[in-house]
């Protein structure tokens with residue numbers, strides 16, 4: 001059986017030579033993770049625990065087990081939403097930078113600039129929410145930031161919007177640097193994505209999947225962030241100059257385009273961990289192919305075209321856009337998910353894979369992503385959406401694929417590089433995966449079941465008839481938090497040690 005080289009570069013991003021996916025096989029070697037990537041991951045993991053605790057507090061409040069004042073609930077909801085989306089972006093960026101820097105020359109300065117802007121943005125958002133009392137939701141839906149009815153001041157809203165803007169600027173720099181580096185090495189982002197191969201028919205199976213996924217993420221995220229910046233700036237000015245306004249429907253379109261693209265891109269960046277690491281455990285390379293290129297090219301278009309499925313309840317939207325939202329919902333996540341799930345199954349099938357903890361987490365990610373997409377597609381159907389969209393069904397589907405899809409990709413990456421031997425080969429490691437899976441599935445299912453019975457989302461207080469579901473979810477959330485604290489503590493302690501050698 002072949003063994004694929006783990007990683008022998010210095011991780012500084014100075015090697016601009018494209019590395020063949022069919023790289024020579026040899027025993028696993030030591031691996032270096034750039035300090036910037038470590039900083040991204042450590043920050044994401046600490047924020048993850050804090051944001052999970054905020055989520056737990058909200059769920060316990062809905063369950064009637066924790067007295068949380070109404071205004072505090074919506075502050076927590078705003079903090080949790082913005083924090084989780086932000087940390088997911090940071091973790092995804094870390095994974096992408098780590099692997100992309102082996103293929104193209106990335107700027108370490110930009111890596112750090114993004115990190116500093118992120119921290120500044122987080123500080124502003126924390127101050128806006130915890131000191132200023134801002135509670136308008138991470139979606140900052142126009143004109144809510146300016147119309148708090150005295151609950152928060154325009155300055156608090158400006159702090160939140162300004163914080164998002166700083167974070168956006170950082171990610172835009174990150175995307176531009178990655179895009180420039182891919183263009184310098186491969187000629188264009190389309191070539192990075194593999195579109196030229198699809199057109200010419202000459203398929204290069206050695207083209208690195210990390211370059212394909214990164215090209216896609218750069219394209220969609222750049223467009224998304226620029227769109228978000230427009231509405232953020234208008235909102236910011238409007239807080240102090242109310243006459244400077246924007247059409248509310250246009251604002252909603254811009255916000256949901258940005259929000260949808262950004263959170264989806266976090267998965268598209270993180271899935272690179274599956275392409276790069278699972279082969280090390282299976283002992284086979286992950287080869288690019290025509291369906292692989294076609295799936296990523298399709299996802300590039302679909303992820304930007306599908307956002308109207310967030311606006312299916314807005315009867316004033318142009319009907320063709322709503323129809324587009326429904327149709328593309330059926331297509332959007334599917335191509336990449338299919339090639340990834342099929343590719344992963346083929347990779348491990350009869351490979352003699354050693355099911356160490358990182359490999360288990362990466363496989364769990366494929367399962368969780370697939371499972372979470374199904375209720376999303378159901379919600380993307382107009383007749384269903386009219387009844388379900390403002391219910392717990394929606395947090396149900398996105399928590400499923402974020403908790404059981406996205407986070408396991410990040411955890412798999414972290415355990416691979418920072419858990420060292422034995423990486424939780426059996427026993428404790430497997431037990432933790434199983435507990436997390438069960439807790440995550442019950443947590444997501446409770447949301448979905450409540451959505452099924454029309455329990456509204458974003459309600460701080462729940463009627464007595466709804467509370468049983470809240471209580472089940474709260475217990476499951478405690479399980480999730482415990483697993484996560486254990487994992488995060490393991491990773492952070494090992495990360496602080498000087499040398500960590502990942503063995504596949």
Ligand code: HEM
Nearest residue numbers: 052055056058059081084137138395402457458459477480
């Ligand atoms: C222990 C884990 C978690 C718990 C207990 C939790 C809990 C909650 C609760 C209670 C809500 C409000 C539901 C409602 O009534 O509408 C919520 C919303 C949300 N959660 Fe989580 N969550 C967890 C993990 C995550 C993760 C991992 C992510 C993303 C990576 C995430 C992202 C969000 C987002 C974006 C919202 C929407 C906020 C809004 O409606 O404005 N959550 N969560």
